[in-house]
Structures are given as structure tokens and as C-alpha cells.
Amino acid sequence: MSARVGVILFPGSNCELDCRRSFDALGAEVEMIWHGDVALPDVDLVVLPGGFAHGDYLRTGALARFSPIMDAVAAHAAGGGLVLGICNGFQILCEAGLLPGALKKNVGLKFLCKWTELRVDNADTPFTNRAHAGRRLRIPINHFEGNWYVDDETLRSMKENGQIVLRYTSNPNGSLDDAAGISNATFNVFGLMPHPERACDLLLGSEDGALILGSTLDHVASDARAAV
Amino acid sequence: MTRTDPAPYRALGLTEEEFEAIEHRLGREPTHTELAMFSVMWSEHCSYKSSRVHLRNLPTDGPEILVGPGEGAGVIEVAPGIAVAWKIESHNHPSFVEPFNGAATGIGGIVRDILSMGARPIALLDPLRFGPLDDARTRYIVEEVVHGISAYGNSIGVPTVGGEAVFEECYAENPLVNVACLGVIEDRLMHGRAEGPGNAGVLFGSSTGRDGIGGASVLASAEFDETSLEKRPSVQVGDPFSEKLLIEASLELVRRGLVVGFQDLGAGGISCPASEMTSKAGTGMKVWLDRIHLREADMEPFEVMISESQERMLAVVEPDDVEAVLDVCAKWGLEARVVSEVTKSGRLEVLKGDELIADVPAEALAEEGPVYERRFERPSWIDELQVATSGDDPPEDLAGAFLSVLRSPNVSSKRWIWEQYDHMLFLGTVQGPGADAAVIRLPKGDVAVALTTDGNGRYCYLDPYEGARLAVAEAARNVACTGARPVAITNCLNFGNPEKSDVMWQFVEAVRGIGDACSALGTPVTGGNVSFYNETKGRAIYPTPIIGMLGILERPSASVGLGFRSEGDVIMTAGATSPDDLGGSEYAKVVNGVVAGKPPGLDLDAERALIGFLQEGAASGLLHSAHDPSLGGLVIAIAESGLASDLGFELEASFDHRILFSESPSRAVVTCAPEREVELEGLAERHGVPLARTGLVGGDRFDFGSFSVAKTEATDVFENALPERLAASMSL
Amino acid sequence: MRYAAVVDVMPKEGIADPQGQTIEKALPALGYGGVAEIRVGKRIELQLEAAGPDEARERVLEMCERLLANPVIEVYEVTIR
Amino acid sequence: MRYAAVVDVMPKEGIADPQGQTIEKALPALGYGGVAEIRVGKRIELQLEAAGPDEARERVLEMCERLLANPVIEVYEVTIR
Numbered sequence A: 001m002s003a004r005v006g007v008i009l010f011p012g013s014n015c016e017l018d019c020r021r022s023f024d025a026l027g028a029e030v031e032m033i034w035h036g037d038v039a040l041p042d043v044d045l046v047v048l049p050g051g052f053a054h055g056d057y058l059r060t061g062a063l064a065r066f067s068p069i070m071d072a073v074a075a076h077a078a079g080g081g082l083v084l085g086i087c088n089g090f091q092i093l094c095e096a097g098l099l100p101g102a103l104k105k106n107v108g109l110k111f112l113c114k115w116t117e118l119r120v121d122n123a124d125t126p127f128t129n130r131a132h133a134g135r136r137l138r139i140p141i142n143h144f145e146g147n148w149y150v151d152d153e154t155l156r157s158m159k160e161n162g163q164i165v166l167r168y169t170s171n172p173n174g175s176l177d178d179a180a181g182i183s184n185a186t187f188n189v190f191g192l193m194p195h196p197e198r199a200c201d202l203l204l205g206s207e208d209g210a211l212i213l214g215s216t217l218d219h220v221a222s223d224a225r226a227a228v
Numbered sequence B: 001m002t003r004t005d006p007a008p009y010r011a012l013g014l015t016e017e018e019f020e021a022i023e024h025r026l027g028r029e030p031t032h033t034e035l036a037m038f039s040v041m042w043s044e045h046c047s048y049k050s051s052r053v054h055l056r057n058l059p060t061d062g063p064e065i066l067v068g069p070g071e072g073a074g075v076i077e078v079a080p081g082i083a084v085a086w087k088i089e090s091h092n093h094p095s096f097v098e099p100f101n102g103a104a105t106g107i108g109g110i111v112r113d114i115l116s117m118g119a120r121p122i123a124l125l126d127p128l129r130f131g132p133l134d135d136a137r138t139r140y141i142v143e144e145v146v147h148g149i150s151a152y153g154n155s156i157g158v159p160t161v162g163g164e165a166v167f168e169e170c171y172a173e174n175p176l177v178n179v180a181c182l183g184v185i186e187d188r189l190m191h192g193r194a195e196g197p198g199n200a201g202v203l204f205g206s207s208t209g210r211d212g213i214g215g216a217s218v219l220a221s222a223e224f225d226e227t228s229l230e231k232r233p234s235v236q237v238g239d240p241f242s243e244k245l246l247i248e249a250s251l252e253l254v255r256r257g258l259v260v261g262f263q264d265l266g267a268g269g270i271s272c273p274a275s276e277m278t279s280k281a282g283t284g285m286k287v288w289l290d291r292i293h294l295r296e297a298d299m300e301p302f303e304v305m306i307s308e309s310q311e312r313m314l315a316v317v318e319p320d321d322v323e324a325v326l327d328v329c330a331k332w333g334l335e336a337r338v339v340s341e342v343t344k345s346g347r348l349e350v351l352k353g354d355e356l357i358a359d360v361p362a363e364a365l366a367e368e369g370p371v372y373e374r375r376f377e378r379p380s381w382i383d384e385l386q387v388a389t390s391g392d393d394p395p396e397d398l399a400g401a402f403l404s405v406l407r408s409p410n411v412s413s414k415r416w417i418w419e420q421y422d423h424m425l426f427l428g429t430v431q432g433p434g435a436d437a438a439v440i441r442l443p444k445g446d447v448a449v450a451l452t453t454d455g456n457g458r459y460c461y462l463d464p465y466e467g468a469r470l471a472v473a474e475a476a477r478n479v480a481c482t483g484a485r486p487v488a489i490t491n492c493l494n495f496g497n498p499e500k501s502d503v504m505w506q507f508v509e510a511v512r513g514i515g516d517a518c519s520a521l522g523t524p525v526t527g528g529n530v531s532f533y534n535e536t537k538g539r540a541i542y543p544t545p546i547i548g549m550l551g552i553l554e555r556p557s558a559s560v561g562l563g564f565r566s567e568g569d570v571i572m573t574a575g576a577t578s579p580d581d582l583g584g585s586e587y588a589k590v591v592n593g594v595v596a597g598k599p600p601g602l603d604l605d606a607e608r609a610l611i612g613f614l615q616e617g618a619a620s621g622l623l624h625s626a627h628d629p630s631l632g633g634l635v636i637a638i639a640e641s642g643l644a645s646d647l648g649f650e651l652e653a654s655f656d657h658r659i660l661f662s663e664s665p666s667r668a669v670v671t672c673a674p675e676r677e678v679e680l681e682g683l684a685e686r687h688g689v690p691l692a693r694t695g696l697v698g699g700d701r702f703d704f705g706s707f708s709v710a711k712t713e714a715t716d717v718f719e720n721a722l723p724e725r726l727a728a729s730m731s732l
Numbered sequence C, D: 001m002r003y004a005a006v007v008d009v010m011p012k013e014g015i016a017d018p019q020g021q022t023i024e025k026a027l028p029a030l031g032y033g034g035v036a037e038i039r040v041g042k043r044i045e046l047q048l049e050a051a052g053p054d055e056a057r058e059r060v061l062e063m064c065e066r067l068l069a070n071p072v073i074e075v076y077e078v079t080i081r
């Protein structure tokens, strides 16, 4: 049975269709979820897509984290369910406290849409299991607020736990510890600034994003096998 | 009111004759509200009163054209059942006054035009013109315009996939911010018509404030003095979040078949759709002012009727569907109210409470604006200009000249600009900014369109007819370089004051040039925009027609890029180079400081042949790369192909500067695998295109035969020239 | 002498403030009724060397005009401490 | 009663402020030397209904904690008028 993926649509989201398309192509069953709903349908993975939820007004993710659906997302995460936040989705997860830290403006004070090179520093997560540690990925970024920050103590423990899962090989935004993608302590919630869904087609420049998206599907499948 | 009073109609931009025409049409003096409505609807911007007689001569028919000029946007069928909307707009003056918001609201406006056809906007291009970068105010404008486009376009989720950035003295106090947008029809093509008396008019989107009222504010004060203009903010602030919601709500309304027709509110405010939609449908409309959702409490009726507050649409809805329409808007968090009703009267009736404060024939506003045949005359200065030396003197050293031209911000990389734009959303950007034309795979069906905007103000200054033809040819060629077939254009005509006979002559000549080139290349005009009065202190900009070309690429995977592909590939030059084509060139300007002479000569048959050659070369897989020499000529084109893929090259012959920097049109630098050289020659011969072997790809130098530079040096100059010049500037 | 300056930059009266409006609309759903007229602006704090408070104010005002604020759409206020 | 509240939200001490740093770097080129420690934050003005100033402050503080500021990177100050 294929994995069920729910993509949340906030007012102002704009990468939801791209996420659907890329997950579709990998064989997942994708469903759109309205931010105003209070319950999640039966899904294995919840995706918070990129975009500008509520216009990014006040702060990125500040208003979106109050969306009615977010309680259900938190419950899903608390129960061990997978949650993936891409770009604006990552920002919302930080605001919601489902991931540590916050995202500040890029050091160059510019919006940046460009290809970046990432290194997988922890391949033992539900979001990176298709890669091996040290693997380089070519995946584009597209953000103004991708400069991840967290206090020293939290950073230390995150590093020890391997929660800095993806790092930029050439830091484009000032992000602490070159972090591009980070995970919670239980590795079921993952946020990253780069857009893996934009890197699933060689005609567009790279297929490396499929490693990230595909990993979640593999994880769900192996979970299902374990449960049998 | 006597005629000798400082009459409000004058301050509103209406002439004595126009005022009399209004009186005559109404059979009485217009009310203040009516006068305000006429002043915006009969403005140059809305009525095309100076340009209309000339625009009529443009070719507009073609097998792929579903909707031509006259609606929100042109519509083109790119494959059976797949149609796209394509249109360009200008936002020049607002972008000078407040660059961030001027540019942002420019994006908002063109996006709503596309939306009004029932199309989802999926790509933007931003042809820009600024003054030289050594001026601090110019650097500020550049930063803010780009930031405005970035902030608005990215946030509404429409990728900006191409554009232009040109720096020239004549734009110093009159920057040009043009924006083109492409949309795909998702469910059905919509028309801006208010059919069906009894149907409701639903205004949805942002609230209505005093935005953009500007000159009309004279109506609010008893005396019409200077200070009254200061009273009201005419700066429009963009709200990309509302625009995004407007896009989603509008498309949902179309998808669910809940609207009879809709139109966006732009220049002219609600007066525009209320009169245009009814006059097209032969109906009328009653508008209840008190139902309009206001941002400020104490607005005058005329202000409400012409407010240019952004992010609003007017939908005509059958009574039974009103509730559902309001629900959709509520779901998307948008204010929506029934503010009007379609009638049979043919009139636009505006009520405040029970009082009828405006009652005019809809047609009078929308269709019967004045039409002027303005005087035009070839100015004598153009003859002097054309016989002057074109600035083709040789440089002191060729390598230095090459680097100077490469460093010119007109030539150097625009990465600093386009990296600030989301150019990848919708997973369609097969080729994005940096390419000759953007290649966008459509969300539905395996087909792509190629999009480019081109215009050369210098050429048009030297000869507006030739310059306009050259712009169309270059746009078609840029599209063809990717392998696509040029199909249709939209155009934005940026000119000075049309009341001056030499400016009007430039305009007439340019329109004639566009028409001739489009006819010859089989690319009809689907619409466009005219921006006059681009003058500051009596000095006009160079005549600057911008051509937005759309091409069709049946197989997206067959698209060809401008970057060299592999070491060992053979570099060939297709088309003929004339040593006399340096008039108005980047070389003449940068190296010799001259803008004079005649622009390059153009043979449209040769252009058509080249286009055919490029298309077939791409489709057959023969071409590994293709790039047309434009600004800077052959040297720059070959260098750009190397820079795009970080590959060096070695040319096989030495040429002098007149060949190296010539801007002859109808050429392309192409590469193919060495074993297929003969095949490519055969293809060129069949198309009647001269093809010359020029060199080989490989090595770590850019070796032009007569001189050479290290690849690393060229890369450094090309990539850093623009950011370095901007570095001195800074804004919050 | 070293002075501390605070610059408050707010959107001009009558100029649309989409950010403020959006937050205002969102508040009731978050359980904050009865809040109105939200405007969002900038606050800039800085330290500068000047001969006296008047000179300090003078210089900060000039910086506002040229850099810290956009006088076309914003108003500003300077406090020197 | 209706109260006016001002909320000043500033980046936390010790956390790099890219906006402030960028302005600071740009100022000397514009002829403004001797300016230091620039921090850029937000100023939010709003009106609210409350029984008294203490209640008003209470409610605005709560809004700051949950919404108007992000405690990971920001500090805030509330003034009620």
C-alpha cells in the first residue's frame, strides 16, 4: 500500500501543488488539507509546504501556527507521526514549537532563489534514509528568512544528537552551524529551507530532492512491514 | 461656474473641448462624480486617445489567437485544449515616485489582468530601464524596484522567469518598469462582460481607500490650488497576501461556474469595470456607493468611484449564486459585497443613499473617449544624427575593449536581480532567467512556451521604424534559440509626450515597424499597453517599445540552452555579420562614447530563415547550444555561452573590432558535436542560412584568436560588475 | 559625547497598512477580540557620537530622511537620550 | 474603556541582527561615521477595550508572549496610554 501524504494548504501557501506533484510522481497518495479543518485525515506524513502563509505578515509563520489544523498536527507529531516542513512550513513548525529555533532574515538582506549544495550529515532519519552520510545534494532554496538561530545550549545538544541533518556546503543565509535542515529529538518532525520538491526532475536541474521525499515513503513502508 | 474660473476639469487633465463633449453628450453639466469618472476613463491611459488610430493597423489575426487586443489579455492556444493568456503593462511613473510600491503594484495590476481572463498567472517577466548606476538615487530606485517585484511576485506565488535591465542616461529621471505576465486558462475562458439584467455585481478583495486619487483630489476642495494635490495620498501600497487570496478565490469561482463575467479594478477604479463590462454587453449598471467597503470613513463619492485601491475585482453573478460567491470569498478571507446590479438601461447609475449622484451612458465612458490624430513630423535632428559617425573607431586594445563591454551593466550578468525572484515555482522552469528566452513547461500537457521581452531604445532613437522592427526580430530570435516557434507578441510602448510632433512621429514609426515585422514573421499582436509622457523637465526618454514574444515548444525536453555543452564541440556562426552594424551598439557607447549613426540593417527574410534553422536544429537534436549575438555582438555572445556552462573556447580565425562587436541581427552562435558538423551545414543550406565554422569549445581561456582572456577573469567581470556598482547603495 | 537614539517609523496616515490589517483580521480567531487600529512600523535603536543632544538629533533626522525611513509613505519620530 | 498600546519588539541582546548590521555597514559610505550598535525592530500600535490600564497591559503582554514577539529571538516592551 502506498504511503498517504497530507499537504496542508494555508492561505498564502504556494508550493502545495508542487509538493503534490512530486510526491505523486514517487507513488504516494496525496491529499490536500485545509488549514481551517480541526482534524487530520488518516495520513502517514503531514507536509507543511512553502509559500507565504498569511503573507508572512508580522513574522514568517507567526499567524499560521494558530491555524485550527495545527493542534492536530502537533498531536500527530506527539504520537510519532511524520511531519515535514519545507521553507515556510519549516518556519511555521519553529513558531509552533514543534522544532527548535527561529528563522531570521538572510544575512545579505536579500531574498534568494538559487541552487545550493547540501551535505547529508545524518542519514539515519525517516527523511534521509535513502542517502548515505556525506552524500551531496543539489537542491534549490527560495527564501528571505532562512537564517536559522537557536541558543548555544540547544545547539550543542542538537549537534550531539545528530539533529542537524542537512548542512549547506556554502552557507547562503547565515544559518547557524550551516544548518539547512533540522529535526526534533525524536526524528519524526523535520524542517528544511531548501525545496526538495523542486529537485525531482532532471529537466529542471536535479533529482536529488526525490531522495528526501522518497525517504519518508520508504520509512512509512518499513513501518508498515514492521507492524505486520 | 464660468469658463474662466480655474476649472476643475483642467486640473483633472481634461481639455476645454473634452469638457464640452461631455456636456454635450449628457445634455447638461456633469456632476463632480461624473466629471471624475470621465477624467479617468478619458485619460490617455484608459482611452488610448492618442494611440488608437495607429494601433488599429497592427496585425492581430493568427491561427492560434483565441482573443486579440481589447480584453484583459490576449489568449493563445498553444496545444489542442490548452490556452494561455499573455499581456504586458507599464508602471513607470509610480515606480519613480515610490519605487518599491510602484513596482509591486505594477505586478499586482498585470496579474489581475491575466486573472480576469480566468487564467492562473504562472510566469512574470520584468523589462526594466534605469539611469546610470553612478547616481545614488538611481541605485536606490534599482534596489527598491527589484525588491518590490521580488516581495510582491514571490509572495503571490508567481515566478519571475525573465526580463531585462538596461541602464542609459535618458531613463535617469524616468525609469521604466514594465511587467509581462503569462497565465494558463484552468477551466474556462472568461470575458469581462456584464450580461443579464438582474444579475448582481459583487465587489471582492481589499477595501477601498484614497489610493491613487492624485490629481482628482482637486474636486474635494473649493479652491484648486497647489496644496490640494498634497492632501491625498496617491501612493498605492501593495498587499500581496490579498492578491494571492484574490487569485485563489477568483479561480475557485471560475472552476465552480459561479460567475458570469468579471474584471479587475485598476486605473479608473470601479468606474472602469462598471462601464466597460456593461458597454461590452449592451447592459447598464446601478451602483450603490454605501455598500462599498471603505478603508476610510469620510470618503467623497467621487473618490470612491475612481479610487485605485489595489487587489479588487468586480464579478457579475446570477442572483441564485450570490450566496455561494460570498461563501467562497469568506473562505479565502476576502471581503465581498453586492454593490451593484446589472440593468437594461445602458447607463451607469451611481446612488448615494437615495440620491442619484451620477447617471451617464456606460458607452460614453468606456467607448466614446476622444480620439486624436495628433500631428507628427520627422524631426530634422534625426537626419543629423543618422549621418554622424557611428562610433566605430578601433579600440586601443581589443582585450580591454572586450572587458569594458562585458563589464557594462547592460551586458553583465543580471544574477543580482533574478536571484531575488522566485523563478522556479510550478515546476515548469526548464530554462529560467539567464537564458535567451525562458522556457516554461505548462502544468497541463507536455508542452512548453518560450517567453522573452526585448527592446532597444538606442536603435529606436536613431530610427524608430528600424528599431521597432529590430526589437520584434530579436524577440523572435531569442525564442527560436530555445527551439520554440515564435507565435504572438504583446507590446509595451514607452514614449515621451505625444503632443510633441517629433515624439508622435517616433511613435507612429515604431508602430509601423512593429506591424511590418510582425506581419513578416507571422507573429500577430495580441494586445499591449501604451505609456506616454515619459518625460522629465521636458526631456523625453528614448522611444522604447518593448516586445513580449511568446513561442511554442512542442517538446519541452528538446529545448536548447545558450551554454556550451561539451568540450570538443564545434562552434559555428549562423547568419551574416556586417562590419557596418556598429551604430547604436554597446561598443560605440562604451568604448567611444557615441550614440549616433544608423541602427543595424535588418532583412526579415534572413531572420525568418534563421528562425526556421534554429527550430529544426533543436527538434532534430543537432544543436547543443544556441545563442544570438545582441548587445556587444559576437564576442559577447560567444563569451556568454562559455560563461553559462563554465567552459572555455578557442576561435579559429582573427577578426577586427568591426566584426567582433558588430550587432548585425539575424545571427546565432551554435554548437554541435564534431561528428555532426556536416549534417548541421546541410541543415543551414536547406534553410538558406550562411554557416561558418568559428572555433572549438574547450580549455580554460576565452581565446578569440586576435586576443584572449582567462576564463576566470571573464567570469569575475561578468558576475561582479552589477553587484559592485550597486554596492555603494543601501536601503532598509 | 555618545548619545542613544530611538527612531520610530510608522506608515503615514491614510496609506494602506496591509500588515496591520491582516493581523487585525486574524486576532479574533486567536481569541483577542476588541483590538482595533493596528499599525505596524519599525523601531530603530542606535548610538552615535555628537557634540550635544541637538547635534545628535539633527544627524539622526537627516539619516531618517535619507535612509532609515521612506518619507513618501512613512512618518518618523526621533528620541535622543 | 479604550486604551492605546505601543509594543516595541527588538532583537534579543547577543543575537546578530542582519538588518542593523547592514545599515551600520552602509552608514559611513553615506557620510555618517560614529554610529554604532544599530538594532532594528518593530513598533506595533493598537487600540483595545479593557476595564482598566492594568487589564489592558495584561492582555497586550499575553498577546506579545503568544503572537506579537518570538521569545526565541526577540524581547518586547509594552506601553499603555
Ligand SMILES: Nc1ncnc2c1ncn2[C@@H]1O[C@H](COP(=O)(O)OP(=O)(O)O)[C@@H](O)[C@H]1O
Pocket: B126, B127, B128, B160, B161, B162, B163, B164, B165, B410, B411, B414, B417, B418, B432, B433, B434, B435, B436, B437, B453, B454, B478, B630, B631
Ligand atoms: N530584470 C530582470 N529580471 C529577470 N531576468 C532578467 C532581468 N534582466 C535580465 N534578465 C535575464 O538575463 C538574461 C540576459 O538578458 P538580456 O541581455 O536582455 O538577454 P538577450 O540579449 O538575450 O535579450 C535573460 O535571460 C534575462 O531574462
Ligand SMILES: [Mg+2]
Pocket: B436, B478, B627, B628, B630
Ligand atoms: Mg538573446
